[in-house]
Amino acid sequence: MVYPSFDAILQSVATSPDLENLEALLCIDDTQQMEKLFSLARNIRDVTSGKRMVLRGLVEFSNYCRNTCFYCGLNRTNASVSRYRLSEEEILACAHDIAAQGIGTIVLQSGEDAFTSLYLSKIVEKIKDRYNLALTLSVGERPASDYRDWKLAGADRYLMRIESSDKKLYESIHQGRTLSSRITCLDVLRDLGYQVGSGIMVGFPGQTVSHIAQDIKFFCERDFDMIGIGPFIPHEQTPFRSSPGGDLLLTLKTIALTRITTKNAWIPSTTALGSLDRDCRLDGLQAGANVIMPNFTSLSCKKKYEIYPNKEGSNMRGSESLASLSSLARSAELVVDGSRCDSLKKSYIQNL
Numbered sequence: 001m002v003y004p005s006f007d008a009i010l011q012s013v014a015t016s017p018d019l020e021n022l023e024a025l026l027c028i029d030d031t032q033q034m035e036k037l038f039s040l041a042r043n044i045r046d047v048t049s050g051k052r053m054v055l056r057g058l059v060e061f062s063n064y065c066r067n068t069c070f071y072c073g074l075n076r077t078n079a080s081v082s083r084y085r086l087s088e089e090e091i092l093a094c095a096h097d098i099a100a101q102g103i104g105t106i107v108l109q110s111g112e113d114a115f116t117s118l119y120l121s122k123i124v125e126k127i128k129d130r131y132n133l134a135l136t137l138s139v140g141e142r143p144a145s146d147y148r149d150w151k152l153a154g155a156d157r158y159l160m161r162i163e164s165s166d167k168k169l170y171e172s173i174h175q176g177r178t179l180s181s182r183i184t185c186l187d188v189l190r191d192l193g194y195q196v197g198s199g200i201m202v203g204f205p206g207q208t209v210s211h212i213a214q215d216i217k218f219f220c221e222r223d224f225d226m227i228g229i230g231p232f233i234p235h236e237q238t239p240f241r242s243s244p245g246g247d248l249l250l251t252l253k254t255i256a257l258t259r260i261t262t263k264n265a266w267i268p269s270t271t272a273l274g275s276l277d278r279d280c281r282l283d284g285l286q287a288g289a290n291v292i293m294p295n296f297t298s299l300s301c302k303k304k305y306e307i308y309p310n311k312e313g314s315n316m317r318g319s320e321s322l323a324s325l326s327s328l329a330r331s332a333e334l335v336v337d338g339s340r341c342d343s344l345k346k347s348y349i350q351n352l
């Protein structure tokens with residue numbers, strides 16, 4: 001029996017995301033093979049999406065949440081979190097700062113807070129009216145009517161991570177919630193015309209490389225416009241407090257394989273990658289990522305938005321600046337792109 005070579009497997013996943021091959025590539029530990037994997041991911045990124053590092057300004061406007069996700073420090077049972085919700089004026093001030101820095105996208109993120117659809121519609125309308133910004137929402141599962149209201153108010157994109165495309169695994173870490181309702185939300189968002197993003201954590205309890213291979217295939221099948229991938233980081237105030245954190249190299253291989261198979265999705269080098277023992281966002285870019293999301297939330301609120309501990313990443317109220325982001329891009333042989341950078345997917349462009 002002749003086994004296919006590493007090079008043959010790598011070329012093969014670039015045309016067809018076969019589960020067995022994806023799993024084999026997720027397991028490689030040879031340094032030269034990993035460099036080949038990352039190099040192919042970078043080449044595909046540069047050809048399909050340009051040699052650029054795109055910026056999206058993040059505003060974490062509320063840390064209230066009704067859910068109990070087993071990995072998240074904002075889970076509703078964590079009584080040690082001081083909860084906040086920014087006022088409309090505070091959110092508009094963040095939007096002003098993002099636009100003033102020449103960044104073309106604002107991302108409004110929160111836990112699954114109980115605000116009304118109208119509350120967020122008004123904010124979306126005001127931001128779209130005052131600033132030339134693409135607007136992304138990431139506020140969790142809501143009724144289809146809310147998604148429709150926000151789209152009509154001017155929202156362009158929606159992020160909703162799946163964390164796992166395996167029903168049993170998904171439901172084991174999301175008490176009382178179902179994978180099917182998550183997928184229904186993603187379908188509704190797509191049907192309403194949003195550019196849709198999803199993503200996963202790597203290395204949380206119960207997850208195996210075959211789950212990750214299945215997730216990468218899921219990303220390809222659904223042709224997401226944006227895909228976020230970060231390492232699991234245990235939080236003291238969650239049931240996963242004693243579990244080991246996700247492996248950096250496995251996270252980077254997952255990013256690279258997602259790039260190789262999905263081609264032109266926008267893939268952030270996530271805040272979680274910037275929150276490990278050292279800032280690993282450059283590693284993420286070198287594995288094929290091409291987005292950085294600098295945080296515009298005030299430092300006092302940012303400390304309270306602790307999905308995982310030591311959340312550092314990129315904060316424009318702290319040590320981060322356009323100069324430091326340019327330097328990060330240069331280190332990855334990319335240039336900063338502050339324009340709105342909509343989806344590059346054919347399905348999106350054809351519908352314009």
Ligand code: SF4
Nearest residue numbers: 065067069072075111
């Ligand atoms: S992951 Fe999101 S939905 Fe789950 S507890 Fe945290 S903030 Fe809430």
